[in-house]
Amino acid sequence: xxxxxxxxxxxxxxxxxxxxxxxxxxxxxxxxxxxxxxxxxxxxxxxxxxxxxxxxxxxxxxxxxxxxxxxxxxxxxxxxxxxxxxxxxxxxxxxxxxxxxxxxxxxxxxxxxxxxxxxxxxxxxxxxxxxxxxxxxxxxxxxxxxxxxxxxxxxxxxxxxxxxxxxxxxxxxxxxxxxxxxxxxxxxxxxxxxxxxxxxxxxxxxxxxxxxxxxxxxxxxxxxxxxxxxxxxxxxxxxxxxxxxxxxxxxxxxxxxxxxxxxxx
Numbered sequence: 001x002x003x004x005x006x007x008x009x010x011x012x013x014x015x016x017x018x019x020x021x022x023x024x025x026x027x028x029x030x031x032x033x034x035x036x037x038x039x040x041x042x043x044x045x046x047x048x049x050x051x052x053x054x055x056x057x058x059x060x061x062x063x064x065x066x067x068x069x070x071x072x073x074x075x076x077x078x079x080x081x082x083x084x085x086x087x088x089x090x091x092x093x094x095x096x097x098x099x100x101x102x103x104x105x106x107x108x109x110x111x112x113x114x115x116x117x118x119x120x121x122x123x124x125x126x127x128x129x130x131x132x133x134x135x136x137x138x139x140x141x142x143x144x145x146x147x148x149x150x151x152x153x154x155x156x157x158x159x160x161x162x163x164x165x166x167x168x169x170x171x172x173x174x175x176x177x178x179x180x181x182x183x184x185x186x187x188x189x190x191x192x193x194x195x196x197x198x199x200x201x202x203x204x205x206x207x208x209x210x211x212x213x214x215x216x217x218x219x220x221x222x223x224x225x226x227x228x229x230x231x232x233x234x235x236x237x238x239x240x241x242x243x244x245x246x247x248x249x250x251x252x253x254x255x256x257x258x259x260x261x262x263x264x265x
Contacts, residue, residue, distance in 0.1 A: 016083075017090040023059040024098030027051050027067050031201060032106045032120025035194065044194075045186025053179035060171060068198050069095055070141075070228040071148060077232050080153050099200035103208050111183065115209040122194035122202050124216045133216065136192040137223030139232075140185040145231045161175035197224050 030051035059065040075081045204218035206212035
């Protein structure tokens with residue numbers, strides 16, 4: 001197979017950018033809308049999980065719908081990005097642009113373009129300390145990052161740019177697993193600091209509306225970063241342990257009616 005022409009490379013980058021932008025725009029708009037309309041944490045959890053499943057179902061085969069810069073960076077660090085590492089910049093550009101556009105769309109839906117409503121800005125629930133909020137965000141991100149990344153790799157779709165695309169069962173398992181992980185996080189931690197934690201979903205609505213919490217804003221930055229670092233460290237530690245582990249060979253004579261263990265070499 002020959003080398004791609006400059007035009008083919010450009011079209012690949014553009015398609016990746018557009019897929020990530022549209023996926024993020026759809027998801028971010030739903031998330032910010034559910035926050036701004038002051039729906040209950042339970043309703044938000046189901047709404048955001050449904051939006052995630054819908055977006056993954058459409059865009060998974062295009063770029064896996066990262067929807068978060070830390071997911072993109074984690075895949076690159078883990079060596080599971082599926083394309084040259086520098087291609088990640090098209091996704092890292094698409095994600096903040098989508099967050100800005102989504103915030104402006106939510107602003108356009110507010111009565112009288114009232115920015116004081118926060119435009120979907122997350123906030124720490126009354127009675128909780130910043131430390132408790134940080135722990136909730138860390139655990140929530142760790143769960144969602146781990147399920148998304150480990151399922152993406154274990155289901156054999158880590159190299160999604162050349163994904164077979166025809167395995168409906170594989171795609172369905174991945175999509176539902178990631179979606180339900182968001183639902184669990186939303187139901188478990190949503191009432192403390194929101195149901196889904198992303199730098200962009202906090203930063204851009206806060207900057208555009210001018211309503212960032214001057215004392216607690218840092219937890220939406222530190223929490224996801226801590227979870228991403230821990231998840232990547234866990235990934236490499238597991239691979240090191242798996243490589244060092246003693247793996248016995250299972251072999252029973254076929255005369256006894258058995259075959260070799262399918263998962264051992």
